[in-house]
Structure formats: C-alpha cells, structure tokens
Amino acid sequence: MTKLNHHFQKLRDGYLFSEIEKRVSAHQKKYPQACLLNLGIGDVTHPLFPNVVEALVKASYEMGDIQTFRGYGPSDGYDFLKQAIAQNDYSGIALDEIFISDGINTDISNIQEIFSIENRVGIMDPAYPVYVDVTVMAGRTKPLLKTGGYGGITYFPCSEGNGFQPEVPNAHVDLIFLCSPNNPTGVTMGRENLTKWVRYAREHQAIILFDAAYEAFITSDAPRSIYEIDGAKEVAVEFRSFSKSAGFTGLRCSYTVIPHALKVRDAGKIQSLNQLWKRRLDTKSNGVSYPIQKAAEALYTQTGKRALQETIESYSQRAKILLEGLRKIGYSVYGGLDSPYLWCKTPPKIRSWEFFDFVLENAHVVTVPGFGFGCSGDSFIRFSAFAERDAIEQTLSRFKALA
Amino acid sequence: MTKLNHHFQKLRDGYLFSEIEKRVSAHQKKYPQACLLNLGIGDVTHPLFPNVVEALVKASYEMGDIQTFRGYGPSDGYDFLKQAIAQNDYSGIALDEIFISDGINTDISNIQEIFSIENRVGIMDPAYPVYVDVTVMAGRTKPLLKTGGYGGITYFPCSEGNGFQPEVPNAHVDLIFLCSPNNPTGVTMGRENLTKWVRYAREHQAIILFDAAYEAFITSDAPRSIYEIDGAKEVAVEFRSFSKSAGFTGLRCSYTVIPHALKVRDAGKIQSLNQLWKRRLDTKSNGVSYPIQKAAEALYTQTGKRALQETIESYSQRAKILLEGLRKIGYSVYGGLDSPYLWCKTPPKIRSWEFFDFVLENAHVVTVPGFGFGCSGDSFIRFSAFAERDAIEQTLSRFKALA
Numbered sequence: 152m153t154k155l156n157h158h159f160q161k162l163r164d165g166y167l168f169s170e171i172e173k174r175v176s177a178h179q180k181k182y183p184q185a186c187l188l189n190l191g192i193g194d195v196t197h198p199l200f201p202n203v204v205e206a207l208v209k210a211s212y213e214m215g216d217i218q219t220f221r222g223y224g225p226s227d228g229y230d231f232l233k234q235a236i237a238q239n240d241y242s243g244i245a246l247d248e249i250f251i252s253d254g255i256n257t258d259i260s261n262i263q264e265i266f267s268i269e270n271r272v273g274i275m276d277p278a279y280p281v282y283v284d285v286t287v288m289a290g291r292t293k294p295l296l297k298t299g300g301y302g303g304i305t306y307f308p309c310s311e312g313n314g315f316q317p318e319v320p321n322a323h324v325d326l327i328f329l330c331s332p333n334n335p336t337g338v339t340m341g342r343e344n345l346t347k348w349v350r351y352a353r354e355h356q357a358i359i360l361f362d363a364a365y366e367a368f369i370t371s372d373a374p375r376s377i378y379e380i381d382g383a384k385e386v387a388v389e390f391r392s393f394s395k396s397a398g399f400t401g402l403r404c405s406y407t408v409i410p411h412a413l414k415v416r417d418a419g420k421i422q423s424l425n426q427l428w429k430r431r432l433d434t435k436s437n438g439v440s441y442p443i444q445k446a447a448e449a450l451y452t453q454t455g456k457r458a459l460q461e462t463i464e465s466y467s468q469r470a471k472i473l474l475e476g477l478r479k480i481g482y483s484v485y486g487g488l489d490s491p492y493l494w495c496k497t498p499p500k501i502r503s504w505e506f507f508d509f510v511l512e513n514a515h516v517v518t519v520p521g522f523g524f525g526c527s528g529d530s531f532i533r534f535s536a537f538a539e540r541d542a543i544e545q546t547l548s549r550f551k552a553l554a
Numbered sequence: 555m556t557k558l559n560h561h562f563q564k565l566r567d568g569y570l571f572s573e574i575e576k577r578v579s580a581h582q583k584k585y586p587q588a589c590l591l592n593l594g595i596g597d598v599t600h601p602l603f604p605n606v607v608e609a610l611v612k613a614s615y616e617m618g619d620i621q622t623f624r625g626y627g628p629s630d631g632y633d634f635l636k637q638a639i640a641q642n643d644y645s646g647i648a649l650d651e652i653f654i655s656d657g658i659n660t661d662i663s664n665i666q667e668i669f670s671i672e673n674r675v676g677i678m679d680p681a682y683p684v685y686v687d688v689t690v691m692a693g694r695t696k697p698l699l700k701t702g703g704y705g706g707i708t709y710f711p712c713s714e715g716n717g718f719q720p721e722v723p724n725a726h727v728d729l730i731f732l733c734s735p736n737n738p739t740g741v742t743m744g745r746e747n748l749t750k751w752v753r754y755a756r757e758h759q760a761i762i763l764f765d766a767a768y769e770a771f772i773t774s775d776a777p778r779s780i781y782e783i784d785g786a787k788e789v790a791v792e793f794r795s796f797s798k799s800a801g802f803t804g805l806r807c808s809y810t811v812i813p814h815a816l817k818v819r820d821a822g823k824i825q826s827l828n829q830l831w832k833r834r835l836d837t838k839s840n841g842v843s844y845p846i847q848k849a850a851e852a853l854y855t856q857t858g859k860r861a862l863q864e865t866i867e868s869y870s871q872r873a874k875i876l877l878e879g880l881r882k883i884g885y886s887v888y889g890g891l892d893s894p895y896l897w898c899k900t901p902p903k904i905r906s907w908e909f910f911d912f913v914l915e916n917a918h919v920v921t922v923p924g925f926g927f928g929c930s931g932d933s934f935i936r937f938s939a940f941a942e943r944d945a946i947e948q949t950l951s952r953f954k955a956l957a
Contacts, residue, residue, distance in 0.1 A: 152728070152758070152759040152760075152819070152820075153669065153673055153728045153729060153759060153760055153761045153818055153820070154669065154670035154672055154673055154728070154820055155668060155669060155670055155818055155820045155821075155825060155830065156667060156668050156669055156670055156671075156830075157670065157820075157821060159668065159830055159833060159834075160821075162833065166833070166836040166837060168836075169836060192626070194625035194626050195625050196620075196625075197620070197623075198617060198618050198619055198620045198623035199614075199617045199618045199623070200618075201618060203618070204614050204615060204617060204618035207610075207614035207617070207845065208611050208614050208615070211602075211607050211610035211611050211614060211845075212607060212611070214601060214602045214607065214610070214804065214805065215601050215602045215603075215604060215606070215607035216601055217599075217600070217601045220600075220601035220602070220801070220804070221804040222597035222598050222599075222801070222803040222804045223595070223597050223803045223804060224804055253656060253840075253842075253843075254839070254840050256837075256838060256839060256840050257838065257839060257840075260837065260838035260839075261838070264559060264691070265558060265559050265562065266556065266557065266558060266559055267557035267558055267559055267560065268559075269557055270556055270557055281837055281838070284837045285837065285838065288667070288834070288837070325555070325556045325557070326556060355555070356555040356556060357555075357556055358556045398623070398625070400625040400626045400840070401617065401623070401624040401625045401626060401627055401843070401844045402617065402843050402844070402845070403840060403841070403842070403843045415556055415558055416555070417555075417556070417557055417558045417560075418558075418560060418563075422558060427558065427559075427562055430562060430565065430569070431562075431691070433569040433571075433572060434569060434659075434663065434684055434687045434688065434691070435659060435660065435663035435664070435684070435688065436657070436659060436660060436663075437656075437657050437659050437660075437803070437806060438806075439656075439806070440656075440804070440805050440806045440843060440846055441804045441805070442610065442614075442805070442845070443843055443846075
C-alpha cells in the first residue's frame, strides 16, 4: 500500500494567501458594491518595461526561426544573463557560482533537499511562511510548542524590543534562514548585525540561506548583499529575484548565488555545495525559458537600469506616503523605508486575524494578518505598497474614518 | 555542523548527458575538421510554429501594458490553458485535475516528495535515468546489487525476449514509474499489458506514475493516455509535455494530471493526492510564466494542431528512414515507429559505452550508450530522430562504411 509523506499533515490548514483569498471572496459576495482596496499580497502593479517587452518579442521571433531557434538550455541558465548579473550586481562572483531559476520560491524551497534531515533549522519570527512550511514538509520539525511554533525550529524573534533585528542564538543551529529587508516587517538587517551572523555561522559551521528578494528597495546604507560582509562567501547562499523590482512576478526569473568557497565537511569529506546543487539541477530541471532569460538580461542595459530605478522610486514614494499617513493617524508602523512592506501594530488586545477582519469589514481594505508570518506577528498586520497611489490615499482616508 | 544529504553520494558519477558532452567535446578537440552528426540528446530541431510565436509576442505586449499586465498567476496554471487541454487531450478530466508545470522533469522529480520514504519503487529497465536518480536522492535505495542496479528498487526488465514490454512483478511495489512510448527503447506499451499494470496497481494499492512525454508520436493503436484503461483514474498520475511534439524544449511547458479519484488510505485517513500536490505547489511554486502558457494554448487552435501534426509526421518519417536504413545494414533495431527514438543492438560482446566510443571515433556520430539508461541497456545504443534529414542520411552512409 502506498504510504504518504506524513509531515504534510503537520502543516497548518491552508496556505496563508489562500485563506486570505477565501475571506476576501466571501466579503465581496457580502458587499458586491464596495470598492475593495488590495494592500495585501505583494504583487506588483507596474507593467514590464518597454525594453524588456522588446527583448521578449525579439527572443520569441528567434524561437520561430530555424537559424536562431534554441532548444534545451543549460540547467543553471545562459551565460549571457549570468554575465550581466556578475558584472552589475556583484564583484568577484564567477559565472558558475550563479544559478538562474524561475523564482526564489523554487530555489529556497528546494535547496533544503541537499542537506540532511538532521540539521537544526533557524528562522526569523515573523518571516515569509515558506521557510517554515518547507522545513515541516521535509520532516525537520517536532510537535507544536505551547507558543504555537513548531518544535525543532529555533525562532529568532524580531520585535519592537530589538528593533526587528534577529539576534544570534546562544544555542547551535545548522541552517539559518535570514531575509533582509525582511518580509513582512520591512526592516533591513544592519551591517553590524549581519556581521554577527556571519561570525556565528563560521564558528558553528552553519550555513546562512540569505533571501535578498527585496534588496533593490534598500535606500539606507545597509548591506544589499550578504557578500558585503567579510567571510560570508564561506557560509552563505544568496537568493535574488527580478519579481518585485522589475515586475517579473508573472514572468518568473530569479537567481541564486552559491560561492565555490562554500564547502561543507561532512562524513570525513569536504564537499562543495555549489557542485551538489548543480547535480540536483542537472537531474531535476531543464532550466528557465530562453525568452524569459533574454527579458531579464534587458534589465541590465542603460535603459533597463533607468526604468528599474524609476519604478523602485515610485513604489518607495508610495510606501513613504502610507507610512507617514498611518503614523499621523496614530498607528505604530515600521518598515516602508528600505522596503515596499509596512508592519503596522494592531490596537491593544486585538489580534491580527481579528484586525484583518475588522479592516476588511469596515474599510474594505485587504491587508495580511501578521500571525500568518509567525507567532511574533500576531499583533501586527502587513501593508504592501505595491498598489496604485490612489488606492494608498483612499486607504488612508478610510483608516482616518475608522480611528 | 551542517550535515549534507548523504544519498547524493550514492549517485553514479555525473549525469549521463554531461558525460556524453565531455566525451564529445574531447572528440571535437581531437578532430576539429570532422563533421559531427548529433543523434544523441533528444532535442528538437524544428523551430516554434508561427502561430505559437504570434501568441508569445501578443502576450509579451500584454505584459507591457498596465491594462493587460498580469502578475502572479495560479500555482497550478491558468484556466485558459487547462480548458484547452481538457477539451482536446481528454474526456472527463476536470480543470482542477490538471497542473501546468515548466517541464515533466520538474514534476516527475518532485512528486516523490508527497510520498513516504518507505515506499518500494519500481522502474522499467532500461528507463529515462531521472526516475532512478530522484529515487536515490530521496533515500529510497539500498546498496548496489551485483547486477549493477540499486538495492531497494524493483526493476522491470525490457528486453528483446519480452518485446521490451515491462511485466508486472510477483512481488509488491508501491510506486511504479512507467514510460510509454518508452525512452530509450522507443517501444509503446500495448493495451493488454497496460491493463495488467492498472489491475496490479489496484490490487496492491500502488500508484503508477505514467510518463507520456512522447504520446504524440504514437501511430499504432496503443493507448496514448493511461486513462484509456478502465480503473486507471483511481491509481495513476499522468505526465505530458509540449517539449518534443511542439518544440518547447527551450520554452518549458508541460502538465500533470492527478484525478480526484486517486485517493490514498494512509494512517487511517483517506487522502486526496490531488490536494496534497496542490498544497506542495502553493508553497513551493509561483506557476509558469504567462506568455509561455499563452504559447501552449496556441497549440490547440486549428492552425496549431495542423502544424503539430506536420511536425510529428516529419520526425516520424526521419525515424522510419533511420530504422529501415540501420536494419538494411544488418543491425537489430527496435522502436522508431511510435517514437522518435531507436534502440539499436551493439555488435556481439561489445558493450554500450565501448560502441558509443567506437561510433564517435570512426563515424563522428553522437549516440547515447544504453548503459546510461540502466543495466539492461548495456548492449544497445539509442538514436534520436530529432535531427536534420540530411544528418540521418549521412549517418546511414557512415554506418554502411563501418560495417
């Protein structure tokens, strides 16, 4: 008789965003006339840049011509895109240290496969829910704790008390998920703190899985890459994406950096994580669509860079308007400066799903309840500035009316 | 200290096609003047159909216009594509039984995640190497057997003796990989044989993972879908692809069917495999690129269907020429009728890598050594008819000269 992966049963019911969708759709049935404002799911609103569309179209025509048609590409991506990334986003990263992928979700979910089940996992709290869910699915967790978290995971609380900066633990952890600027808090890890984490990982022979999905939004002098920290290449994998900065959420392209310097001594042998990941990709993937990789390459032209800069500035401006507006009404709000996300405290004694429902019911505004990102998030809701400017201004007037 | 997934160490060195690439590139250095003919890796040679390019271009422009831009799509694909699939490729398959993916490799590699490690896996021998490799990576195998196979896997030999038809085993197996038309033998499973397998799976409460990547090439009356067999919906998952038939190897689009009727009784609960897979996708994937799904949809228009038919016929004709030519020279050759692949017996006492090397050295023709597909393949090489007609004719004259 076929047996299932029992660990799936340990997952909380439904995926956060599916639950939100369900409540929103019930709300829409109840109020068919209401003008719903969605500041929930972090999907972009700006279309693709004209030069990106041009590159997509050109590559599409190439694929229709026998002279220029391309079949299977490299499982880890074309060199033309890797070259653009290596030249523009890093210094001292080799092409074969870069792996092109169809999304950070894919890579950050799958990279755990190359590690043993026995590793102890550490995750920021609150955090993007995928880190916890893939840890559960793989069977690295133990029964639920009284706090509501999973046994077997070491949580790094990020709260008002520590300025939302995760602190290195006293205990030992093997695999560390860090996200900066963090989703959902919108707060970036400072250079000093990140240095502490790199030192911790070196001392503990741990590995940092660094999710830099929102690095393009950093305006402060906080590190945009973990490799800005000395010694990080020996202990950290970095994940980056074109989704939010360049509006690629519907196109699907991202990349992962695994430096050759990242070696793991295991079972008496020194092994290269880069090689292990390559072996997995060669077996399980046929790489990313050629036209999509050409589209991503176009982001690195002068025209592409300018458009990217303008888009980021436009989103950042909206985040700033929302941040200042909510604070003016009297809310305690964090993030929104280096990030499109704002982390807004709920009124005293009101928990996050309750406040989510209240806001949806009374202001017709969709947010994300902080509890969906972990126990530490239960007195917050997340706003996303990926919305039309008008929607942000309307949200502010409706919140003013609520107060 | 971070520990690695030790199962990766059990994989044979390098991926089959990487090893071939290495030898070919050494050969090219040795004979820079030689005209190399590649009948090895199964990559297509026809470019995308004009109406597919048109759909790609149109969708690219949509993505550049704020009125028609699309961000995140459903993790399991857009309904417009599912609708086309349900209407054209099946009868009685619902939209939410179809999962759009970026390639069969991805899905067939990842579906094992939703099953327990304890399941006994059965695989055709010879077979596409990914089935074995993902079983090894997941830790479902035991030490190597004397035959060269992996302990813990039940092999279903496909040989001249049984007409390359895998036979249902006497012992119990939980997860069964079947591929028809099989890669590499090019032989299709007959209706009677497939019926035996469905009956076996029902009796053993086993699940069949049915790889139908090459179904479009079937010209005989063999089943193109496992769901043509009564009772298959309760025991089988089917994987299909646009790669080979429509030249999507560089675009990346495929789909997987998991009927609602496929339930697994495990740990005292009846669970839906469809729901389990959906949960995995919701967490680990953001779906397939919108323009690529629009391109796939275009295959189901009248124009698309006609182009597909013509392409298949052209590849089939080449396979036939190669089959007849090789037989005329005196080789024992199988497949090539329902499939773009031909399975050619090596001369007596010559093993497959040896014959691969001989053919490369003396005829400058790239093939694939049968051993790469399993122990039963060691007295065969695989030819692919995904090549220019001229290359096929030249291959035949060079082989004639060798004989």
